[in-house]
Amino acid sequence: MQRPVDEIRYLEPDWKPQRSNSAVDGSRSRAAATVTNSFVERVYSRLTPVYDLLFNRILQPGRVAAARRMSQRGGHVLEVGVGTALSVSLYPPNVRVTGIDLSAPMLAKARDRVARTDGSCRLLRMDAAELSFADNTFDFVYAPYTVSVVPDPVRVVREMHRVCKPGGVVLILNHFLSSDPLIARFERALSPLTIHFGFRSDLDLASLLDDAGLKAASVDAANRRPIWRLVTCVKDGRIDRELAGDRDGTPRHGSHVS
Numbered sequence: 305m306q307r308p309v310d311e312i313r314y315l316e317p318d319w320k321p322q323r324s325n326s327a328v329d330g331s332r333s334r335a336a337a338t339v340t341n342s343f344v345e346r347v348y349s350r351l352t353p354v355y356d357l358l359f360n361r362i363l364q365p366g367r368v369a370a371a372r373r374m375s376q377r378g379g380h381v382l383e384v385g386v387g388t389a390l391s392v393s394l395y396p397p398n399v400r401v402t403g404i405d406l407s408a409p410m411l412a413k414a415r416d417r418v419a420r421t422d423g424s425c426r427l428l429r430m431d432a433a434e435l436s437f438a439d440n441t442f443d444f445v446y447a448p449y450t451v452s453v454v455p456d457p458v459r460v461v462r463e464m465h466r467v468c469k470p471g472g473v474v475l476i477l478n479h480f481l482s483s484d485p486l487i488a489r490f491e492r493a494l495s496p497l498t499i500h501f502g503f504r505s506d507l508d509l510a511s512l513l514d515d516a517g518l519k520a521a522s523v524d525a526a527n528r529r530p531i532w533r534l535v536t537c538v539k540d541g542r543i544d545r546e547l548a549g550d551r552d553g554t555p556r557h558g559s560h561v562s
């Protein structure tokens with residue numbers, strides 16, 4: 305059941321993820337430099353006027369590929385971190401979309417875009433780490449370019465998994481730490497700077513999935529430069545061949561399937 309926006313509980317403004325020795329608590333997926341929700345909100349307030357200019361075209365092929373995955377079966381989609389709703393016109397006609405975001409200015413732009421396009425999307429202000437939806441609500445739970453933005457990616461991915469229906473799909477489109485040790489070193493060093501531009505550059509995919517208790521059915525390169533990945537996970541079940549993007553259903557190279 306959806307709670308009205310003004311009843312939604314937010315994390316304490318200065319909440320920080322707790323460090324833990326347990327991988328189950330997500331310690332391995334965490335960055336050296338942590339951020340808070342209020343920090344992220346401040347960054348995105350500043351980014352809102354230029355967001356589309358900076359991140360529309362360059363990141364669009366990944367959004368298109370993710371939307372194409374959804375057309376296979378349709379249903380109810382949750383977009384986590386909907387931003388300015390750059391995906392709204394990409395969704396296939398057989399889906400209904402709910403988009404959530406923490407940032408009020410980004411959501412205001414999203415509302416304008418939804419009003420201007422043919423697409424429809426219900427927009428709500430909500431913290432991805434504490435989704436106000438019942439378990440097993442959505443057919444697709446999709447986070448485009450969001451998991452490296454939030455303070456606690458593991459908690460967000462667990463929430464995404466919780467609200468996904470059994471047999472439904474968790475789709476994560478994001479930049480992840482390179483498997484090349486030299487590049488990864490550079491990305492780690494850069495991360496305390498990139499957080500000021502709205503994302504961390506040191507999020508490790510294998511650790512994130514392990515810590516959140518998910519397995520990927522496929523991991524595909526997305527966008528022109530192969531630093532972004534489209535990660536497909538299925539809740540409690542085998543993935544359709546078409547959804548995995550492979551004819552024979554074999555997971556793709558680089559996939560974290562066990």
Ligand SMILES: C[S@@+](CC[C@H](N)C(=O)[O-])C[C@H]1O[C@@H](n2cnc3c(N)ncnc32)[C@H](O)[C@@H]1O
Nearest residue numbers: 348385386387405406407410431432448449454
């Ligand atoms: C890089 S933008 C991605 C926007 C959009 N999905 C796209 O494809 O352009 C990340 C978005 O995540 C939102 N965000 C950050 N932390 C969040 C949180 N804890 N809960 C919900 N949204 C959050 C930001 O406000 C921002 O709009």
